[in-house]
Amino acid sequence: MLSVDTTQLLKGVLDLAVLAVLRDDDGYGYDILRRLRTAGLTEIGDASVYGTLRRLFAAGYLTTYVVPSEEGPHRKYYALNPAGRTQLKQGGDVWRGFASTMNTLLRESA
Amino acid sequence: MNVEIAQYAAQVGAALSDLPEQARNDLLEDLPAHLAEVAAEIEAEGGGATLTERLGPPSAYAAELRATLGHTGGPSRPAAWAGRAVSRVRARWGRLDRRLGPVIGYERLGEFLALLRPAWWVVRGWLVAMLVAQLWRDGDGLGLLPRFEGSTVLGLLVLIAFVVGSIWLGRRTTAAPPARRRTRVALGAATAVVVVFGLGLWVAADDRLMGSFWQESTPTSWVSDPYNQVNDIFVLGPDGQIIQGARLVDQDGSPVVLGYCAQRFGWEGPGGGGRGWEWRVVYPSCPDLSAPQLPWVAVSPAPLPWETPSPSVAPAPSPSPSGAVLPSPSPSASAGPAPTR
Incomplete structure (x- = not known):
C-alpha cells in the first residue's frame, strides 16, 4: 500500500529547508519553525527543527550567537556560514534535478 | 515554568x-x-x-x-557491534555461497541447500522420534528405529507421526516464519537440541558398527583375550579338590571378575552395581554348571600341572570351603594353567 505523506517526504529535505530559511536572515529556533510553517510546511514539529539545527551545527554548516532579551530568556540565533551556503547551493541543485524528474514522471503517468 | x-x-x-x-x-x-x-x-x-x-x-x-538523526532505532554500542559482526558474517557467507555454488552446478550453494530442506524435515522427524524414545525407555541399547515398550510397531507409528508433523511444521514455517520473536527463539533452541542429539546418535552408531566390525573381522581379538571363552572358574587346592566359594583378587586386592556368571552376578547384585557387589563374586559362580571332568580331580592327588605337590599336604577329606585358601596374588596361580598373553 502506497502512502505518501508530508512527514515522510519532509524527512529527506528538512536539512535543505532549514538552510533555505536561513539564507537571507539569521534566526532562532522558534522563529525558524514559524518561517517554515508560514512557507507551507505546516506539519513540521518543534523537535524536528531543533534536532535539525543541532545536527547542522554539529556538522559545521551553522554558527550561533546569543542575543540577550529584555523580557524572557536569551535567544540563540543560527546563521549560515560559508560551508552552509555551499551545502545549500549543492542541495538545491540536487533537489531541483530530483523535483523535475519527479514532475516529468508524474506528468507522464497522469 | x-x-x-x-x-x-x-x-x-x-x-x-x-x-x-x-x-x-x-x-x-x-x-x-x-x-x-x-x-x-x-x-x-x-x-x-x-x-x-x-x-x-x-x-x-x-x-x-x-x-x-537520520536513523530511527538508534542502536547502542554493543548492538551496533553485533550488527556489524552479523553483516560481516553475512558478506563472507555471500561470497562463499556464490563461489561454491558453481562447483556443484548451481548458481549459489544456498539454492542447493534450500532443495535439501524437505530431507531435513524427514530427518528431523526421525531424530525427534528417536529422542522421545530415548527419554522414554529405561535400559536397553539404542537402535536405529524408535521403540516404545520394546514394540517396533508402536515405534514405527510414532516415527511416522513425528515425520509427518515435522514436514507440516517445515512447510508452515517456510511459508510464513513465526511472527513472534519468542516462538522463533524456541524453535531455534529446539533445533539445536535435535542437532546435538543427532550428532550424538551418529557417533554412538558409528562407534558400535566399527566395534562389531573390528571384532568379527580380526581374529587377533580372540587371540589377544584368552579369557574370552571362560564361563566359570574352578579353584583347586593342592590336593586337587575344588574349593567352593573361592575368591580371586589381583595384585591390588581388587576382585577378578571372570566368566559369564560372575559378571552377571556382579551387575545384578544388591546396590545396583555399587561397591557392595564386588566381594560377592565367588567361584564357581555359575550355580548349575557342573565341575569339569578332569582325570586328576578328587580321584587321586595327582601332581598339579604347574608344580610338584608338597609331600606334607595330605589329601584332606573335606577342604576348608573359603577363608584359609585365599589364592596368592599372582594371577597365574588363580586361573589354573595360565596361558601367556
Whole structure:
C-alpha cells in the first residue's frame, strides 16, 4: 500500500529547508519553525527543527550567537556560514534535478 | 515554568538513553535553553498552559528528535557491534555461497541447500522420534528405529507421526516464519537440541558398527583375550579338590571378575552395581554348571600341572570351603594353567 505523506517526504529535505530559511536572515529556533510553517510546511514539529539545527551545527554548516532579551530568556540565533551556503547551493541543485524528474514522471503517468 | 522545562527535558533525555553518548549529548545540550525560548514564545502568543499541551508528550518529542538523526532505532554500542559482526558474517557467507555454488552446478550453494530442506524435515522427524524414545525407555541399547515398550510397531507409528508433523511444521514455517520473536527463539533452541542429539546418535552408531566390525573381522581379538571363552572358574587346592566359594583378587586386592556368571552376578547384585557387589563374586559362580571332568580331580592327588605337590599336604577329606585358601596374588596361580598373553 502506497502512502505518501508530508512527514515522510519532509524527512529527506528538512536539512535543505532549514538552510533555505536561513539564507537571507539569521534566526532562532522558534522563529525558524514559524518561517517554515508560514512557507507551507505546516506539519513540521518543534523537535524536528531543533534536532535539525543541532545536527547542522554539529556538522559545521551553522554558527550561533546569543542575543540577550529584555523580557524572557536569551535567544540563540543560527546563521549560515560559508560551508552552509555551499551545502545549500549543492542541495538545491540536487533537489531541483530530483523535483523535475519527479514532475516529468508524474506528468507522464497522469 | 522552569521546573516544568527541566522535567520535560529530563524525560526527553530518558527516552533517548539508548543513543550513543556523543549523539545524545549533542541533542540534549541545548534543549533546556531551547525549551525556555519556546515557552516564552508560547506565552507571548498567549498560548496553552503547559509544554506538553503545546509540544506533545516528551516521548513524542524524543521520537521526532530521533528521526532528525537520520536513523530511527538508534542502536547502542554493543548492538551496533553485533550488527556489524552479523553483516560481516553475512558478506563472507555471500561470497562463499556464490563461489561454491558453481562447483556443484548451481548458481549459489544456498539454492542447493534450500532443495535439501524437505530431507531435513524427514530427518528431523526421525531424530525427534528417536529422542522421545530415548527419554522414554529405561535400559536397553539404542537402535536405529524408535521403540516404545520394546514394540517396533508402536515405534514405527510414532516415527511416522513425528515425520509427518515435522514436514507440516517445515512447510508452515517456510511459508510464513513465526511472527513472534519468542516462538522463533524456541524453535531455534529446539533445533539445536535435535542437532546435538543427532550428532550424538551418529557417533554412538558409528562407534558400535566399527566395534562389531573390528571384532568379527580380526581374529587377533580372540587371540589377544584368552579369557574370552571362560564361563566359570574352578579353584583347586593342592590336593586337587575344588574349593567352593573361592575368591580371586589381583595384585591390588581388587576382585577378578571372570566368566559369564560372575559378571552377571556382579551387575545384578544388591546396590545396583555399587561397591557392595564386588566381594560377592565367588567361584564357581555359575550355580548349575557342573565341575569339569578332569582325570586328576578328587580321584587321586595327582601332581598339579604347574608344580610338584608338597609331600606334607595330605589329601584332606573335606577342604576348608573359603577363608584359609585365599589364592596368592599372582594371577597365574588363580586361573589354573595360565596361558601367556
